[in-house]
Amino acid sequence: MHLVAWAVPVFFMMIFLELWISMRQGRLVYRPEAMIADLSCGIGSQVVWLATKLGIYAVLYDQFRLLTWQESSTAVWWIGIVGYDFLFYFWHRSSHRVNLLWAAHAVHHQSEDFNLAVALRQGWLEEITSLMFHLALALVGVPPLTYAAARGVSLLYQFLLHTQLVGSFGRLEGFFNTPSAHRVHHGINPQYIDKNFGAIFTVWDRIFGTYEREGEKVRYGVTEQLRSYNPFWANFAEWWRLKAAVARAPGVMHAVRVLFGSPDTLLKDHGPSWGSQTLVKYNPSLPTGLLPYVAVQLLVVSTVTTCVMFWWEEMSVTLATIACVWVLTSVLVWSGLSERQTWAPWLEAVRLLLTGVFLFGAPLPITSSSPVTWLASTFAMFFLFWFVRLMAAPGSVTARAN
Secondary structure: OHHHHHHHHHHHHHHHHHHHHHHHOOOOOOOHHHHHHHHHHHHHHHHHHHHHOOOHHHHHHHHHOOOOOOOOOHHHHHHHHHHHHHHHHHHHHHHHHOHHHHHHHHHHHOOOOOOHHHHOOOOOOHHHHHHHHHHHHHHOOOOHHHHHHHHHHHHHHHHHHOOOOOOOOHHHHHOEOOHHHHHHHHEOOOOOOOOOOOOOEOHHHHHOOOOOOOOOOOOEOOOOOOOOOOHHHHHHHHHHHHHHHHHHOOOHHHHHHHHOOOHHHHOOOOOOOOOOOOOOOOOOOOOOOHHHHHHHHHHHHHHHHHHHHHHHHHOOHHHHHHHHHHHHHHHHHHHHHHOOOOHHHHHHHHHHHHHHHHHHHOOOOOOOOHHHHHHHHHHHHHHHHHHHHHHHOOOOOOOOOO
8 A cells, every 4th residue: 555655646746747738738638626526536545445445365365375476486476467457457348347347437437538637536446346356366376465566567557548648659559558548448439438448458458359449539438427526426326326227127137137237228318428529528617716725625635645545554443534534525525616515615614623623632643743733733724714715705606507
């Protein structure tokens, strides 16, 4: 987990670099509110994974592995990296064809933009579904450290694929995944749906007939728009739709077929269609003056999340629970402010007030220095003052955006 934590600052630097380059080129690659929603899902996914991880892989490796390798062996590293990618292909393909898996994976595809921030938009239950496929590596003796490294390499490589600023790499795409190939995967153009499932290598797609080269301009998103920036709804919308479909099933066997059937069977027969060239992206905007405030809050919460990832093992259950609830409440508030929900300003004011009170009276385990906690409490009160001033400004809160 520390490997991912160390990578977080690099991810943010590269996102800002891509944003700067795209602005210099006059290209609309980022929409601020959509980017905040993407990063909110990513932050939440790390918190939920920290709160639910069980060390299943290590237990299976210790008790049931069939082979034993030296961790320094070159062979086991090749097996770990290539094996992880091979199993990732089948998990990824299954996640597009089986409703139970798609409900967790759909979050990553809901964004109607395509940029490096979208790479961090991950489903909160996705790590669990992915682990079920990758446990095979534990059985063949890939040590947990090697597995974690292979996963980290794959995540870092896939992060780099989510950009529109890089063109085709030509023949290289016959073996390695590239931004061009991955843009196709995120496309909902008819010829792009369910294509290019590989993580690092495209050879699996070529072998199993799921490779497609980038041609016409890609339209991003899912075939039925989410139309929300709420990270909680983003993660549970498909589960809610799946639950409704199961409830309508005339019998148990039909319900089972729904759960393990294709997402195509759940598409509604009404509403806007991505087949239309005139479909408008969901694009509510933050109230006047709130964008800088939310951007600063995003950096603060991202920093706190990274610290929690580093010091998770040293935190008490109570403090860890408080930290997780605080982070998830923060990302919920941002979506509410973007969509101009009436409850959002009140929840943000309460969050800031309780943060200041808690920090003033409860020093963190990473430091015993009272001045540090007092300073953090003062910052929370400063943010509260800033937020109240913004809410008091004319036109700061308007009717909910459609």
